[in-house]
Amino acid sequence: MDKVILVASGKGGTGKTFFASNAGAILAERGNRVLLIDMDMGLRNLDISLGLENKVIYDIVDVVTGVCKIKQAIIKDRHFNSLYLMSASQKRDKGEINKENMKELCEKLCTKFDYIIIDCPPGIGKGLNLAASVANKGVIITVPEYAAIRDADMLDRTLIEMGVLDRSYIVNKINMELMAGGLIPNLDQISQILRPKIAGTIQYDNNIHIATNNGLPIVSKKGTYIEKNFNNMIDRII
Ligand SMILES: Nc1ncnc2c1ncn2[C@@H]1O[C@H](COP(=O)(O)OP(=O)(O)O)[C@@H](O)[C@H]1O
Numbered sequence: 001m002d003k004v005i006l007v008a009s010g011k012g013g014t015g016k017t018f019f020a021s022n023a024g025a026i027l028a029e030r031g032n033r034v035l036l037i038d039m040d041m042g043l044r045n046l047d048i049s050l051g052l053e054n055k056v057i058y059d060i061v062d063v064v065t066g067v068c069k070i071k072q073a074i075i076k077d078r079h080f081n082s083l084y085l086m087s088a089s090q091k092r093d094k095g096e097i098n099k100e101n102m103k104e105l106c107e108k109l110c111t112k113f114d115y116i117i118i119d120c121p122p123g124i125g126k127g128l129n130l131a132a133s134v135a136n137k138g139v140i141i142t143v144p145e146y147a148a149i150r151d152a153d154m155l156d157r158t159l160i161e162m163g164v165l166d167r168s169y170i171v172n173k174i175n176m177e178l179m180a181g182g183l184i185p186n187l188d189q190i191s192q193i194l195r196p197k198i199a200g201t202i203q204y205d206n207n208i209h210i211a212t213n214n215g216l217p218i219v220s221k222k223g224t225y226i227e228k229n230f231n232n233m234i235d236r237i238i
């Protein structure tokens, strides 16, 4: 499926949900119809990062198990006209979804959306397998720490095995002073470990932390360095 992008990481907390919501917002601003799918069952939070937590009634497990129709589980974003969310289930497990369900669902969704972005659970497991069975692009979010980078490499090997060959990575939460001072791995060192192409870097910025908690993608602020950075990263990814 041509325009299904999965967002994954070896470790939790690297910024997958932050990246997925802002990437979706940028693509929607460019006039695309974009669906964000949260696959982090039990620990979903894409709804919170978009400020849509009170609007979630049905989720992806409800769709797959026939509890509701697809369109009943699609929530329109409050700020971006052509951005939509399908939430993960808080109470039911991804065990209720299999690859066939996932393929059938995404084939239908691909006729209605220009891009589908899947926010994966951290690490390697069923959630990643399901996403990889429908995605043709993978974006790995890592932070400049050797433990996270090694886990990102393990995840990358899994993506290759599962046939996701178009992969790129983002280094998030960079502290420039520490990197310049040689106290944390720099981009050259990271690129020696990770095989995909680098799609961009994002500094650690308290404004990102605050925006996530306010339920508004930070790229909705126009003309900022973060908005420009996201546009560049999206260009490289798509
Ligand atoms: N570049 C950044 N600067 C500051 N805080 C960030 C940055 N990226 C993510 N965060 C914060 O880190 C936390 C974890 O991010 P999140 O996207 O939820 O990670 P994941 O989905 O990978 O578990 C959130 O509170 C988020 O706001």
Ligand SMILES: [Mg+2]
Pocket (backbone or CB within 6 Å): 016, 017, 018, 040, 045, 119
């Ligand atoms: Mg997350």
